[in-house]
Ligand SMILES: *[C@@H]1O[C@H](CO)[C@@H](O)[C@H](O)[C@H]1NC(C)=O
């Protein structure tokens with residue numbers, strides 16, 4: 001009954017936190033501990049958002065980049081003040097008695113550096129940009145923080161011509177995602193004054209590649225009564241594996257040449273919803289600690305290419321980030337509300353703040369999994385079937401989950417659900 005579920009998790013560095021040598025410099029230790037706090041909050045946010053998206057789209061593929069959404073909201077929070085700010089940070093699952101706002105921004109700053117590695121093994125790029133209405137003068141503090149903490153590009157934009165503004169922004173995103181995200185904004189209001197953008201691009205090769213000659217059409221059970229034929233890759237290999245009897249699922253981890261990895265999670269038949277309900281950071285940690293290398297005689301994994309577009313306003317409101325859509329305090333962006341140049345200044349600063357309110361939060365993600373590896377501007381899928389033989393056979397021919405894990409940090413880049421690999 002449950003659809004094929006692909007969770008693409010991009011994670012970074014929990015292990016390094018626990019294995020810190022005693023004599024490590026205090027400064028370094030602080031930074032790593034912050035990474036860990038940031039990562040566990042980001043993971044919590046990722047799974048919470050996943051549950052909302054999966055609930056809203058019960059029989060659809062889901063793919064998104066929780067990390068991209070977290071960074072974009074972190075970036076936005078630079079301009080928020082008062083309860084609006086608190087709500088965003090708490091909505092991102094930060095416990096503000098344990099971590100300060102400044103540390104959160106520094107955490108994202110460091111994370112952005114790890115997302116732009118100087119490595120031949122992995123093509124990964126992430127960054128931010130802001131598109132600012134012509135002649136709108138943003139406070140220096142906001143501009144400086146945007147550049148220093150979020151490495152943001154800045155573009156002066158004429159939103160009065162919304163089509164031109166849209167094509168400027170969408171063109172920027174398309175370029176940064178190697179053409180994979182073509183139309184982030186479907187619509188822009190001519191009253192827009194500021195657009196913040198985050199992008200992530202990821203491309204990695206499997207350490208053990210699948211042989212395209214062995215890829216064949218095979219059945220995938222979308223639901224109890226619906227079966228589709230999809231190109232299915234096959235491989236025998238030794239790779240981390242875990243049979244989770246407690247949650248009724250089987251996990252296979254496939255490693256990239258960069259040593260990052262994708263975690264594929266195949267719930268037992270009819271158990272998808274139970275598993276979805278149990279997704280949380282503790283479960284992920286338990287899985288990571290339980291995976292053990294194992295010879296898999298036959299692994300069957302569909303090749304797939306999925307995409308999703310979301311408007312997140314309602315979902316974020318349900319997750320407690322409400323004020324940004326109703327009565328936001330964005331005085332960190334609006335400052336005194338002065339417009340430079342010939343524009344007449346608005347009557348009061350709070351009115352400017354109100355213009356900045358009613359944002360639209362959109363998200364698009366795309367993930368391709370094939371014989372060579374994974375390309376994502378986001379997701380991936382696995383179905384595991386035990387046959388009654390001694391040999392281990394894992395057949396991803398029904399709903400499953402996938403998580404992509406970075407070895408150095410612990411942040412989820414892609415999270416998704418594939419209900420039907422034959423759908424785009
Ligand atoms: C936040 O952290 C404090 C101190 O560690 C703890 O007492 C509190 O329960 C936490 N709050 C939440 C919502 O987790």
Ligand SMILES: *[C@@H]1O[C@H](CO)[C@@H](O)[C@H](O)[C@H]1NC(C)=O
Nearest residue numbers: 171174175176177178179180
């Ligand atoms: C992105 O823009 C750069 C600089 O303008 C250009 O060199 C590059 O070819 C573009 N890439 C794509 C995929 O359009």
Ligand SMILES: *[C@@H]1O[C@H](CO)[C@@H](O)[C@H](O)[C@H]1NC(C)=O
Nearest residue numbers: 001002059222223224225226
């Ligand atoms: C599947 O088909 C059976 C028999 O035709 C029917 O009883 C059952 O309700 C169907 N299940 C779904 C989810 O449609």
Ligand SMILES: *[C@@H]1O[C@H](CO)[C@@H](O)[C@H](O)[C@H]1NC(C)=O
Nearest residue numbers: 119121122257258259260407
């Ligand atoms: C991946 O890990 C292996 C084994 O620990 C190591 O030999 C190799 O250099 C690593 N590769 C990269 C790209 O870090």
